Amino acid sequence: MPAAQQPKTSAKGLETRERIVDVAVRFIARNGARGTSLADIAAEAGVSQTGLLYHFRSKEALLNAVLDRHLAFSEEWLWGDGPDPGIKIVDIVARHMASWPSQHDDKVYSLLGMNTVVLGENVSPDTDLHPRLVEGYRTTIDRVTATLRSAQQRGEIRDDIDPRLKAMEIIAYCYGLEAAWLVDPTIPVADAAAQWAAQQTTQMASS
Secondary structure (H helix, E strand, O other), X not given: OOHHHOOXXXXXXXXXXXXXXXXXXXXXXXXXXXXXXXXXXXXXXXXXXXXXXXXXXXXXXXXXXXXXXXXXXXXXXXXXXXXXXXXXXXXXXXXXXXXXXXXXXXXXXXXXXXXXXXXXXXXXXXOOOHHHHHHHHHHHHHHHHHHHHHHXXXXXXXXXXXXXXXXXXXXXXXXXXHHHHHHOOOOOHHHHHHHHHHHHHHHHEOX
């Protein structure tokens, strides 16, 4: 449908929609998607279940909106400096992780926790969200691989580094430190991330 023909959503409707997603993120992080009902979310968001279904026609639609929230968050921090940061990608990751403790106002914690829980609930190929999660992972790997390969072509990174394997390693580190911080938010995540980034830069740099 052309944009001009799409139904308009009022400012109040957008605010309600965002509030529902906020609640869903918190509840899923705490109870999992399987342990959270639309009725629970609606009650906490201050809307009827019918009102919730007006904005999200099914639980799957709401779960996809929740994942969209995490995707926008990830897009902002990982690619906010531009589409091709090259070897600086590890510094961007470390800077993002260093910001977690100062943002521990439940929003970032819940968003990371929600994503971790949803990943755990959808590792099986027969789950509804598995295809989207696989696609998202592969897309991220592809984009990190591309920026590392570009850096290699510019002479920033050693020729013997495999950009794709390094991209997988970087994303795996992100998942690992996220999980550790979710379990214990008091860990020195900023120091750990800074040390890791420095080691990665030294290891990858061409000179």
